[in-house]
Every structure is written in structure tokens, then in C-alpha cells.
Amino acid sequence: MNLYTELIAVDIGTSCIKLVSIEHGPGRQGYIVKNLELQELPAGLIGGDFTNPFISDMPVFKEILSGMVRKVKHSRQGYVIGLPDRWVKLHLNTMQLTENERKSPEFLSWRLEKNLPIPEGMRVMVDFQILNSVAGESDSFHVLAAAVKSDIIDILSRITTDLGMEVMAFDTSSLGIFNLFEEVYPEKILDQIVVNLHVGHETTVVKAYSAGCLLYERVIEVAGEEFAKIISEIDTVNLENAMRAKESEKFFPVSRDDIALLVNKRQRIDRIFGNWLRELNVTxxxxxxxxxxxxxxxxFMTGGSTMFAGLDNFLSEYFETSCFLFNPLNEIPLAKKIDTRLVAKGPTFAACVGLLAK
Known part of the structure; x- marks a missing residue:
């Protein structure tokens, strides 16, 4: 697995911030995880979407980020920061480009900004990647563009500058997950399509890849928080208790005995997960x-809200395809073991580790 050791990854989510840094093991054999941090965020601190991303309390966010950065005790070149998927608008384009145009990032950014479905008057920053040429057309190319509102980047830039963080790049968190998957399972992507189902706190992101390139994306506004809200309504408990119940309750069968036990909970399970499953089915x-x-x-599933025991087997049967939980911390060749309790949280850290994938 080929990972950046000179950078520190910070993944900003709507419910927590993750931080990961690694270094080479002795003799550059394997890796040593130096920092693996997760800090939960107050409800409503990070939110919004592409047109209206927000940090509701700048001093609180800055203090939380500062506390995480202070735990990094070794020097690196800088940070790569992953943004919430809801803040970033991805757009797949097919463009006719001359050789000179392909070599001009400024021209391509300008041209893509004109073509993207962006509200009039909204300032955005646009990044792009030329994926591959269109079959049989030497001057046509598939181009992936990513746009984010300039104002939120300006805010984050001021905060990180104040904290002495040298930011090398802002990125969309979940795209890097595929790079990790590609290195671990090259045989699964050869001449075939694979789907990443990333279930976070507020959103479920479905991304399909073909030949290493993003083919399709959809963001579903149902995920872990919605599951907890429904539990809160059913059990008449506050959201905090519902979140804990969500993490401890069994919803999907793991053994034969579980099937009999869960039959009586069928209505409850359908009410909690039914809308999510219907949205996935439509997608x-x-x-x-x-x-x-x-x-x-x-x-392959990633994200903190995919860690329900038995969910992978349930979805395999429900959608009649192979579905499994991808844990990058199980796949990194480690020169030094880390706590098994942290390794178990690997799907939660997948997007953050993905930011370090070369």
C-alpha cells in the first residue's frame, strides 16, 4: 500500500473530526500509525450543503481542531483536509480538449466553472482531474470536476493559518477510499465496476467506479443520524441515548439463532432502516x-454507520450481490501493532486514511 508519510490527514465530518498520520517502519518496511484521533463535535457545529456550508461556532471549532493538532508531535510537510461530501459538488464532464488546453489548469478551471451547474453569483473554487480519453476519440476526454464554495475555504484557511497548519490541499473525503481499495483488491476492479457505499452521520454516498474512474455518484440524505432519530421517536428517549442504543442493539442476523430472535423486531427494523433501503434500491x-x-x-462499505453486525450479509442477500465491510486498518502492512479496539474502527477512518493514498 502506497501512502503519504510526509502529510497529516484531517477529515472534517458533521459529527466528528478524524486525524491520521503514519510513518515508515524500520528499513521502510511497513508503516507505523503515529496518530489516530477522533473527536466528536457538538450537534449542529458543521452543516449545510454545497450552496450553504457553515461552521456555526468558529471559536469552538478552532479550539477542537487546535486540541487535535497539538497531539501531533512530529514535523511533516503539511496537512491535507477532507471536506464533508455535502459541501462538494462533483460533476463528470466529457470535453474536447487540445493538447495546449490540457496543459493549462487555469483555462480548464475557467471552462469547467462556466459549465458547472452553479447558482449565479456564487463564488466557487474548482479542481479537476482528466480521467481518460473517450474511446475512439483522441481529442475528447472524461473530466471529473469538484467545486466548493469559496467562502468556506477562506474561513478554513484563516483558521488553519492561525493554528500554524500548513495546508497542502483541500479534498473531498470519500474519493480517496477507492484508491485504498484499488491497492488492496486490484483483482476486484480489473475490467469491472465496483461500488463504494459510504454511510456517515448525515448522508449516504454511493459511488460507482469503472477502470479506476468515477462513473456515478449519488448522495442520499439518510444515514446514522436519521436511524437514531427514529429510535428516539420509537423508544421516547433523547437523541444521545438513541445514538448509544443504535450502536449496541442488534438489528441484523449474524447467526441462525438471531433470525428467530429478530422476527419479532421486524416492524421496528423496517421503520428504522426501511426508508434508507428504499432509497438505496432506487439508486x-x-x-x-x-x-x-x-x-x-x-x-464495499465504509463509514461509521456501516458497522452494524450482520449488515454486510443482509445487504448481500437484499441486493443479490457481494457486499462486505472494508477496513483499511486491517489492510495496511503495519510494522507496529495498534490497539485492536482502534483497528475495529477502521471503516470510520476509511475516508481519512484515504486522504493519504497516493
Whole structure:
């Protein structure tokens, strides 16, 4: 696995911030995880979407980030910061480009900004990646563009500058996950499509990749927080208790005995997860029709809200395809072991580790 050791990854989510840094092991054999931090955030501190991203309390956010940065005790070149998926607008383009145009980032950024569906008067920062050429057309290329509102980048830049953080790049967190998956399972992506199902606190992000390039994306506004809210309504408890119940309660069968036990909870489970499953079903069926895919490809799951025991087997049967939980901390060749309790949280850290993937 090829990872940056000179950078520190910070993944900003709506419920927590993650920080990861690694270094080479002795003789550059394997890696040593130097920092693996997760700090929960007050409700409502980070929110909004592409048109209205916000940090509701700047001093609180700055203090939390400062506390995490202070734990980094070794010098690095700088930080790469992952932004919430809801803040970033991804757009797949097919563009005719001359050789000179391909070599001009300023021109391409300007051209993409004009083509992107951006509200009039909204200032954005645009980054892009030329993925590959269109088959049979030497001057046409698939281009992935990412846009984020300039104001939120300006705010984050001021905060990180005040904290003495040299930011090398802002990125969209979940895109790097595929780079990790590609290195671990090269045989699973060869001449085939794979799907990443990333379930976080507020959103579920579905990304399909073909030949190493993003093919399709949809953001679903249902995820871990919504599951907890429904539990809160059913059990008449506050959201904090519902979040704890969500993490400890069994919803999906792991053994034969579980099947009998969960039959009586069928209505409860359907009420908690039914809307999410219906949205996934609509998403996958649309994807299959659009790209003429008869059978759903392999699904690999990441994110803190995918860690329900038995969920991978349940989804495998529900969607009639292979579905499994991807834990990058299990796959990194480690020169020094880390606490098994932290390793178990690997799917939660997947997007953050992905920011370090080369």
C-alpha cells in the first residue's frame, strides 16, 4: 500500500473530526500509525450543503481542531483536509480538449466553472482531474470536476493559518477510499465496476467506479443520524441515548439463532432502516438502467454507520450481490501493532486514511 508519510490527514465530518498520520517502519518496511484521533463535535457545529456550508461556532471549532493538532508531535510537510461530501459538488464532464488546453489548469478551471451547474453569483473554487480519453476519440476526454464554495475555504484557511497548519490541499473525503481499495483488491476492479457505499452521520454516498474512474455518484440524505432519530421517536428517549442504543442493539442476523430472535423486531427494523433501503434500491436500479448493468457489482462499505453486525450479509442477500465491510486498518502492512479496539474502527477512518493514498 502506497501512502503519504510526509502529510497529516484531517477529515472534517458533521459529527466528528478524524486525524491520521503514519510513518515508515524500520528499513521502510511497513508503516507505523503515529496518530489516530477522533473527536466528536457538538450537534449542529458543521452543516449545510454545497450552496450553504457553515461552521456555526468558529471559536469552538478552532479550539477542537487546535486540541487535535497539538497531539501531533512530529514535523511533516503539511496537512491535507477532507471536506464533508455535502459541501462538494462533483460533476463528470466529457470535453474536447487540445493538447495546449490540457496543459493549462487555469483555462480548464475557467471552462469547467462556466459549465458547472452553479447558482449565479456564487463564488466557487474548482479542481479537476482528466480521467481518460473517450474511446475512439483522441481529442475528447472524461473530466471529473469538484467545486466548493469559496467562502468556506477562506474561513478554513484563516483558521488553519492561525493554528500554524500548513495546508497542502483541500479534498473531498470519500474519493480517496477507492484508491485504498484499488491497492488492496486490484483483482476486484480489473475490467469491472465496483461500488463504494459510504454511510456517515448525515448522508449516504454511493459511488460507482469503472477502470479506476468515477462513473456515478449519488448522495442520499439518510444515514446514522436519521436511524437514531427514529429510535428516539420509537423508544421516547433523547437523541444521545438513541445514538448509544443504535450502536449496541442488534438489528441484523449474524447467526441462525438471531433470525428467530429478530422476527419479532421486524416492524421496528423496517421503520428504522426501511426508508434508507428504499432509497438505496432506487439508486441502484437507476444506476443499472443508466449503465445497462444487469446485476449489481460488488459493494464495499465504509463509514461509521456501516458497522452494524450482520449488515454486510443482509445487504448481500437484499441486493443479490457481494457486499462486505472494508477496513483499511486491517489492510495496511503495519510494522507496529495498534490497539485492536482502534483497528475495529477502521471503516470510520476509511475516508481519512484515504486522504493519504497516493
Amino acid at each position: 441502484f436500479r437507476f444506476f443499472q438502467e443508466k449503465f445497462n448493468v444487469s446485476r449489481l457489482p460488488t459493494i
